[in-house]
Amino acid sequence: MNLKQLYYFKMLAKTEHMTQAAEQLSITQPSLSHSMTELEKELGTFLFEKNGRNIRLTKYGHFFLSYVERSLNELEHGEKALKELVSPDRGHIDLAFIYTLGPYFAPLLLKEFQTIDAHQNISFSFYQGNTKNIIKSLKAEQSDIAICSMITPDDQLHFEPIAEEEIVLIVPLDHPLAYFDEIDLKNTAGYPFISFNKKSGIRPMIDAMLAEVNVVPSIVCEVEEDHTMA
Known part of the structure; x- marks a missing residue:
């Protein structure tokens, strides 16, 4: 059983006419007939029966159709959601960054990103942590992009320097x-x-x-x- 057979079955169940279904699927009638025969063999039952010059679903066909429609609808919803997720104009980004970037840098970055009209339908989730945990979340695909405090050679990741800061020593006033x-x-x-x-x-x-x-x-x-x- 494959996905193409399920689409063929759904169309044939809708039209109850082999020639019409084949035309709408842009395949030949023999190909459609062969595909349905193979599906019935795999399921071990007849899904269609003759009804004059047309065909109709058997009770087993009706039973199977409800599952096929739910499955195909779920796949179509998943396909639509995935396309939105990876679209450059919409979707969701999981951004990880070190703690020190939380009060200023990350909010400023997000504010500048959202000033672009094409980015208005993109949402974010923030994750803060230390560099090792951030890199771990990135490699586990829990984060899409991460801002950390050092470059760690790793064949799985690409590092790009984006800013430099001084390292300073701080002491109490009476030190x-x-x-x-x-x-x-x-x-x-x-x-x-x-x-x-x-x-x-x-x-x-x-x-x-x-x-x-x-x-x-x-x-x-x-x-x-x-x-x-x-």
Whole structure:
């Protein structure tokens, strides 16, 4: 049984006329007749019976038709929904981004996107997380596009740099380092650190910077995003 046979069966059930059904399906009458014979053989029962010069559904044909119509309608709805989903003018986008982009960058990006008339029928869902979890959701196809904080070589993904930000050191106002306009990272040795956790895309960068000046940070707390850190 295949999808084409079901469409043929539905049309023949509608017209109850082999020649008319074949014309509307743009196939030959023998092809239609052969297809229905094969379908009946597979189902193990007659779906049609002669009615003078025409044909009509048997009670088994009526029974089967209800299932065929529901199945084909569901497939047509699915096809329509899928075409809308992948349409450049409508559909839904699952966007993932790191926590630090939530307060400003992501809302601004969405606002600018929606200023284009062709984008008015496109909706969004937002997912926030750290870089490792975001990349995981992207590879699992739970997200369509993601904005993270580092490029991780991966054959399954394409990375494109879109922005640069400075990495800065922040301290309390009464901290000994707060009295300097600038410092060398060596001067941070011996002080406790609040750092991003290891799932953060920026954590490897910070570890590498400190390793370059032979500083092994004493991390007393790990967080996921910079507002909590501050």
